Amino acid sequence: MEDLDTSLYLVIHLKPTRNMYSLKLLFSIYIFAFAKASVDDCTVTQVDEIAKLLEKCDDIQIGDLTVPATGPLPVFNLNGKNLTINGKLSFEPRYDDSQALLTITGRNFFVKNGPNGVIDGQGALYWDGKGILSDRRKPLLVNIDQAKKGHFQSLLIKNCPQTCAEVSRSNDIVISGLNVDVSDGDKDGLAVDTHGLSFVNSSAIDVKNIRIINQGACLLVKQGDSIKVFSVQCIGSEGAIIRPDWTYANHIGNISFEYVFLTRTQAGIRIQTSPHQPSGVIKDVTFLTTQVADTKFRGIDITQDYGDEGHPASNIKITNLNIKSVTGYMTDKYVRAVYINCGNGSCSDWHWSGVNIKKAQVENSCNYIPKGFDCW
Numbered sequence: 005m006e007d008l009d010t011s012l013y014l015v016i017h018l019k020p021t022r023n024m025y026s027l028k029l030l031f032s033i034y035i036f037a038f039a040k041a042s043v044d045d046c047t048v049t050q051v052d053e054i055a056k057l058l059e060k061c062d063d064i065q066i067g068d069l070t071v072p073a074t075g076p077l078p079v080f081n082l083n084g085k086n087l088t089i090n091g092k093l094s095f096e097p098r099y100d101d102s103q104a105l106l107t108i109t110g111r112n113f114f115v116k117n118g119p120n121g122v123i124d125g126q127g128a129l130y131w132d133g134k135g136i137l138s139d140r141r142k143p144l145l146v147n148i149d150q151a152k153k154g155h156f157q158s159l160l161i162k163n164c165p166q167t168c169a170e171v172s173r174s175n176d177i178v179i180s181g182l183n184v185d186v187s188d189g190d191k192d193g194l195a196v197d198t199h200g201l202s203f204v205n206s207s208a209i210d211v212k213n214i215r216i217i218n219q220g221a222c223l224l225v226k227q228g229d230s231i232k233v234f235s236v237q238c239i240g241s242e243g244a245i246i247r248p249d250w251t252y253a254n255h256i257g258n259i260s261f262e263y264v265f266l267t268r269t270q271a272g273i274r275i276q277t278s279p280h281q282p283s284g285v286i287k288d289v290t291f292l293t294t295q296v297a298d299t300k301f302r303g304i305d306i307t308q309d310y311g312d313e314g315h316p317a318s319n320i321k322i323t324n325l326n327i328k329s330v331t332g333y334m335t336d337k338y339v340r341a342v343y344i345n346c347g348n349g350s351c352s353d354w355h356w357s358g359v360n361i362k363k364a365q366v367e368n369s370c371n372y373i374p375k376g377f378d379c380w
């Protein structure tokens with residue numbers, strides 16, 4: 005940019021001594037030089053340049069970049085800016101979960117994947133088969149935090165240490181074409197608790213056409229409202245989950261999951277609350293068209309005794325839960341299509357239809373009966 009300013013200055017001052025033709029030529033050469041320079045000048049090659057690039061560029065690129073184990077982690081505050089990931093963005097390991105490896109924040113922005121773009125968390129350097137119970141701290145890979153009016157297109161995220169991507173304290177976010185691939189962690193249950201995409205303290209989130217291959221939750225709603233997920237393929241995870249965070253008062257509302265296809269997952273639809281968390285409410289939740297294949301434990305699994313098995317509590321109310329059309333089949337011994345274990349009086353106003361999960365080996369169990377559903 006500085007180059008361009010200087011050039012124009014020169015051109016203008018030379019103008020009286022040059023004819024039209026050479027002026028034009030000179031001008032176009034400078035424009036070309038500017039266009040070329042701006043791409044290079046706006047490509048992140050070191051983390052500590054990011055703030056400076058954000059000041060001078062509207063369109064920031066990441067090429068191949070390995071973030072060192074020490075020093076600042078990349079934080080992109082993208083006010084009105086675009087970010088394109090064109091190469092492999094990877095991170096030397098940090099056994100510290102106080103900050104996400106990559107943070108994106110700001111208002112009115114657009115983030116997309118370019119050719120060869122991948123965000124690689126190098127999970128193999130962290131995985132130990134113990135997930136969150138390990139002494140080894142494992143950072144979140146991508147945090148969309150305090151963002152508003154942001155669009156994420158076709159990101160490819162691989163091998164996260166723990167959670168792959170979390171949307172926190174954000175609203176008006178669109179995530180389309182996301183591809184999360186933690187299939188390298190399938191071996192020997194190494195990568196347990198690698199959640200795909202989670203949501204906390206966020207609203208007006210629109211997710212569509214995504215695919216997640218992982219070991220923890222495929223989708224995980226911890227807190228938030230007006231979250232709509234449309235067309236998801238989940239492979240090898242725990243399932244599509246609503247599970248409030250344990251530590252604070254919880255409100256989850258207006259959640260809709262449509263066309264969720266789950267293959268080789270623990271559960272299809274799962275809602276879990278703990279007797280040990282503060283009171284709260286989960287309401288106005290819709291699952292519309294869910295297909296399961298080779299489900300390994302429960303098709304629909306709703307329990308209020310998470311972390312205290314056999315003692316469901318009514319601290320969290322689950323109301324207006326609509327489930328329409330759940331089809332497919334289970335695999336393995338001891339698999340059960342539907343399990344409902346509510347606290348006393350805490351479940352109400354559930355409407356279900358078209359639940360037809362085949363090849364279950366154990367009878368359904370329900371201590372609350374949704375309207376329209378015949379448990380036995």
Ligand SMILES: *[C@@H]1O[C@H](CO)[C@@H](O)[C@H](O)[C@H]1NC(C)=O
Pocket residue numbers: 062063084085086114
């Ligand atoms: C950012 O990308 C969007 C969508 O491709 C485009 O419409 C917009 O003009 C871009 N903005 C900048 C600052 O490059």
Ligand SMILES: *[C@@H]1O[C@H](CO)[C@@H](O)[C@H](O)[C@H]1NC(C)=O
Pocket residue numbers: 172173204205227252
């Ligand atoms: C979500 O909000 C609660 C309540 O304000 C707060 O305690 C918690 O730290 C927040 N979590 C995140 C990840 O923003």
Ligand SMILES: *[C@@H]1O[C@H](CO)[C@@H](O)[C@H](O)[C@H]1NC(C)=O
Pocket residue numbers: 208229230231232258260
């Ligand atoms: C529920 O969420 C949808 C987006 O999924 C939004 O369009 C709608 O306005 C929300 N409804 C309420 C009552 O908040």
Ligand SMILES: *[C@@H]1O[C@H](CO)[C@@H](O)[C@H](O)[C@H]1NC(C)=O
Pocket residue numbers: 348349
């Ligand atoms: C459930 O709650 C009701 C009313 O609060 C009470 O009468 C009943 O005994 C409780 N049932 C159980 C199984 O605790």
